[in-house]
Amino acid sequence: MPKTNIQTLLVIGIDTVAIAKSATNASYKIYAVDFFGDLDLKRTCFSYKSMVKQKRGKSCGKMKSKLKPEIFLKMAKALLKKHKIDAILLSSGLDDDFEVLNDLNGIVPILGNSPEIIRKVRERRGFFEGLKRLGVEYPVTAIVENVCEAKDVAEKIGYPVVFKPAKGFGGANIRIACNSGEIERAFNQVSQASEDVLVQKLVDGVHASASFLATDDDVKVLTLNEQLMGLRSLYQEEPFGYCGNIVPLKCSGIVMERCEQIVKKVALYFGLKGSNGIDLVISKDGKPYVVEVNPRFQGTLECVEKVIGINLVESHINACLHGSLPTIKKQASIYCTRLILYAPKRVVAPDLTVFPEIRDIPFPETIIEKGEPLCSIITEGKTRDISVLKAKKLAKSIYSLLHPA
Structure with a gap:
């Protein structure tokens, strides 16, 4: 696929704003399939579809209940009926959904790793076996199916241990067990998110x-x-x-x-x-x-x-x-911080367009549920501490603008 043939790109994933902006800066025509459908994505793309339909006075809901990877595929097909798209760029959210990735790649080529390569690094058994052959260190890991297996593995590798879903993203549904009395609770919580559960040395x-x-x-x-x-x-x-x-x-x-x-x-x-x-x-x-x-x-x-x-x-x-x-x-003469802010309670989104450092901007007066992403902050500084301090100060200002829904 010669570069001269690539003019239009479809960005797919949970949060596509940064990729869409980067691609736009590189003079590509951008379409997006996204979970949130934020205001700055709308301003960046020629056309987009999102799982959340942000409207004044309406709740954006909970990601856990709304996020369905097959809907990304459905929305992509809808865009492709109306627009010619040359290639797909992937964001987060589809790493472990190999059937969806295969279907997408069959419609428009994914530019980057093929679904087969993605499967190789995301299927945990094969991935860790590969690391072992390479002599690359990784936390001692086992896949378990029940509490008894989990206890046996934890005793062998030593506490504390981490329980993780075999599929997932963003650090969700990960729990620590510091002793045998915490195994059942940790396993039960994680197994609700994934059939296969990883037990890993912390x-x-x-x-x-x-x-x-x-x-x-x-x-x-x-x-x-x-x-x-x-x-x-x-x-x-x-x-x-x-x-x-x-x-x-x-x-x-x-x-x-x-x-x-x-x-x-x-x-x-x-x-x-x-x-x-x-x-x-x-x-x-x-x-x-x-x-x-x-x-x-x-x-x-x-x-x-x-x-x-x-x-x-x-x-x-x-x-x-x-x-x-x-x-x-x-040379790395600056530090850059990104903070993702979450809603402290059920809140009404303020107008955040006045802050040049804000990304993933919700539509003003939409309702963000407790614990759901509110926005992101990007700040720079000559040192790590200066960059972080700027981000924290801005976060404090944004939280002060929030009102309960």
Whole structure:
């Protein structure tokens, strides 16, 4: 597929604003299929469809009850009946829905990893077996089907352990068990979200991610990122729920080198292509452990672009179609923070268009349910602390504008 033939792109996923804006900045005509249907997405796209229909005085509902991957496919087909689209770019939300990905790829090619490659890195047994063959460290992990198996595994690998759904995103439905008395509760909660449940040794350390670009025979690590998870100050109700990131991660050169070596091994072994992310935990002694691969654009996109000065969608397309990786001219002289704010209670969305740092902007006077995403904040600073402080101050200002619905 020559680049000259790609003029229109369909971005699909739960939150597509950052990808759509990056693609628009690269002069592509953008369509989107999205969960939230936020105001800034409407302003960016030529046309879009969303699961949530935001209206004044109407609730946006709960993501858990509304999110159905097959509806993404239905909405994509509806757009394709009216518009010619050359390729698909993936956001989060479809990583584990292989049938939907196959159907989408059969209609319009997914630019990046094929559904087969996505399956290889997302099916946990095969993925961890691959890491073992590579000699790449990962938290000791087992898949269990019942409480008895969970107790046996936990005793073998040692407490504390983490219970995770085999399928999922955004850190949802993850629980910790610190002793045998907490196993049943943790297993029962997680098994409601997934038939297969992972039991994993808890690695105490810094939650991080690596953003990288890959071709058939080369890999470029763009940034290591600090992940923000389970922040009660942002009213995130999930203990491991995604709350944003700080780019780049402050770490030693040795840790950076170890992470880069791991990323290159994993990317080339599994045949990853284009923009991808790998979630890591870096232990207190500086050892990186691979947690999972996100085989598509990540929530760090805008921060990565600001820190290293590239257009990530353009770079992704060049990597996928031409096997070329960008030259990073800009040194990481700034830090960029993204915070995701959640509703502290059932609230009426204020007009957030007056804040240039706000992304994922809800339509004014729509109702956001307690614990649901409200908006995102993007701030920059010469140091990590300055960037984070700016974001926290703005978050405080936004929360002060909220009124109960």
